[in-house]
Amino acid sequence: MDPADDLSLPFLLSAAFDSLVDAVHARLAAEGFPGIRAVHGFAMQAISAGCTSAELGQRLGVSKQAATQTAKALTALGLVERTADPTDRRAIVLVPTDRGIEMLERSARAFREEIARWRARVGEQSIDSLLRTLTAVTDG
Template sequence: MDFGILLGRAYQGFVADLHAHMAERGHRMLGASYGYVMRALDEKALTASQLGERLGITAQGAAKVVDEMVRYGYVERRPDPGDKRAKLLHLSARGVDLLETVRAFHTAYENDLIARMGADQVATVRAVLGEIASTDQPGFRPL
């Protein structure tokens, strides 16, 4: 199988399993950007502009995602004590539960792979994926 197709199918399968797991626990997974927003807000409360900057998108793009996440109860807007005009974004209790549930799924998924394939094989996959994800090149150019 073509390497790109193999990577894509592996990711699609992972995401399908994750969404099924989340649905069983009462969570909606609507956008791929949810995970990035959740992790950013887990580190510290941010304004929509700061969140957009952190994610490499416009403040308007961040606000659109945040509006959706507020609507589903994952994020809350609270007054910024340092700037009365600004609102800080925080994970709600439901958002914290979602993030904890996702992290538990990731751990269980990897542990299942270790049980089936062995720790050395999974460590190799992690190393390869880490290399792919960390490349600072704009694109692959075959030699």
């Protein structure tokens, strides 16, 4: 496929995303965080300081059932814990554990280092231009 072919763009974006995420996940696994998937990182970012499963679903744009399954997976990985909501006795709040916070910190560091490798490979200007372009076409 000709790299200048517009139709190659979705495939190249997907391959770049997969390559980046796979490298970060391999590093996380080597650092004691096996089994991390992209959805886990997105969910951890969405959980932030805490939220219910329903709120997680809204933040991720998925059903409450899908959010609940993701929360169960994060709990099994030791990344979040379920706590009682102090304002609503019926609600359960998902909050990151210390391990979850550490995973996010290591993940952020790994992403920065992988992007630094991209910068070394294709140049600062190319990556800066790519970031500007992706920001513009996705409305930031």
